[in-house]
């Protein structure tokens with residue numbers, strides 16, 4: 132057999148396709164991260180080892196602040212270049228929509244990374260507004276207010292203007308206009324408004340249906356005209372500063388983006404004629420992430436780059452303005468969320484158990500009885516050859532059904548059934564082995580591969596940490612973090628720690644297809660086997676849920692200091708069992724008291740000694756303060 136090396140692992144897992152220069156494998160076969168895409172690198176194994184030494188257990192979400200800063204700069208640079216190419220005389224203003232990742236330290240890192248060029252924030256609800264109102268002190272930076280709004284929301288947004296927040300209320304429903312008119316008048320505050328249009332053109336990918344005529348948000352052409360007329364009637368049309376649209380997330384195709392841009396830029400110039408105070412063109416979010424690295428318009432990929440996106444946005448608005456005779460080009464706002472934060476976070480989890488698939492054997496064991504059915508299994512196995520491969524497969528399936536029926540009828544004992552089942556899988560394994568030498572693989576034989584995979588049990592919850600995998604078939608790159616000099620010779624699917632049959636990962640990225648297995652190494656008992664789940668920094672944490680009461684994982688911010696040394700800038704401890712239980716109203720004092728009463732009773736009845744009683748109660752209290760995930764020896 133050919134020898135394996137690191138470059139083969141790099142190819143197999145596609146790390147340079149989706150890694151964007153941030154992730155790589157070193158010559159020792161360990162996965163490393165280069166947060167600044169330069170020579171400085173950090174080894175995941177070292178990070179995890181240091182964390183475990185500090186008592187921070189896996190699963191752990193590792194955040195690289197450097198990656199966030201690099202993304203912010205990359206988009207800034209992309210638009211700067213596009214402006215130069217098009218001799219564009221407006222300004223670019225990046226805005227981060229906080230719903231994509233509201234974690235305090237993430238928002239702070241983004242805010243600070245963009246402070247010099249006035250990076251703004253977007254909120255879509257009252258709680259988000261309340262957080263951002265206090266924190267967002269970058270002078271002159273935008274605070275875009277989207278979503279459904281009540282009186283309190285509008286008041287808060289307006290009041291913010293008195294202490295230096297440049298809030299722009301984006302009108303998504305016509306009813307909001309009268310509310311804003313009334314509240315602004317009461318407070319004596321001059322608002323700035325945006326109008327959200329509802330483009331007829333749709334995005335592409337998973338969220339295609341969030342755009343188009345049926346979209347949940349935005350104003351139609353008649354509504355936009357009414358809005359401007361209504362404001363004019365009240366003498367307030369000069370409040371209108373911004374036109375906004377957003378056709379959904381993870382837009383996989385540049386063709387779809389160009390189409391929406393044609394409609395929206397035209398709308399901008401037409402609205403500008405009615406309302407020349409309009410000076411900001413806000414293209415919303417939707418810039419995709421290439422999760423599988425295939426550079427296609429597949430749902431987990433994208434067929435363009437951020438640079439191409441920037442060029443298309445700038446080109447189309449500049450063309451539209453030129454045709455309409457608009458000399459001062461509008462400022463361009465993007466609300467890219469996913470594309471800004473997806474790369475920065477990596478979930479590290481540990482394999483805690485493996486259920487291996489059956490291996491090929493040369494001979495089946497002797498059947499436990501003279502039952503002729505069992506001998507048929509044996510014969511089938513022994514006579515299996517490349518010529519009768521498919522037929523044997525069908526025969527084996529028939530025999531297995533027969534054995535099941537006989538078991539139910541009481542004609543086969545448990546020991547005999549066990550022999551039949553084991554034999555069946557040995558036959559399957561042998562069919563698969565033999566079929567690798569076949570030129571044309573019948574479909575049912577090919578599908579066998581999917582059945583014959585190991586199950587690797589991993590200490591995490593799909594529902595908490597990768598909800599989009601479960602909810603919308605989103606794929607994420609997953610790979611071992613070590614031993615990449617060795618050939619990963621097992622084919623595996625992953626199972627999580629929840630007792631839900633959906634709590635598994637059985638679809639994996641592939642350049643041309645979706646893979647039904649992940650190549651992994653055999654786990655050694657002497658060292659932990661860690662898997663990294665990459666590009667999970669957008670949406671996953673807040674959409675994650677408490678299925679089976681597995682709580683938030685530990686999260687750690689990792690950064691490089693001026694000397695290039697690794698530092699943990701923030702450690703955000705995951706939920707304790709007590710916190711997870713609190714969400715469902717099991718309060719610690721009550722639980723402890725109820726346990727005490729039962730222990731007291733057992734004491735009286737003599738089934739516990741006082742020492743045992745004390746120990747049990749101590750252990751229970753400790754468990755309440757512990758991590759919700761399995762405690763495994765590192």
Ligand SMILES: *Cc1c(COP(=O)(O)O)cnc(C)c1O
Nearest residue numbers: 228380381416417466467468469
């Ligand atoms: C969700 C959302 C975004 C972010 O979208 P991404 O696909 O993450 O870039 C931007 N703007 C608005 C109005 C949103 O609702």
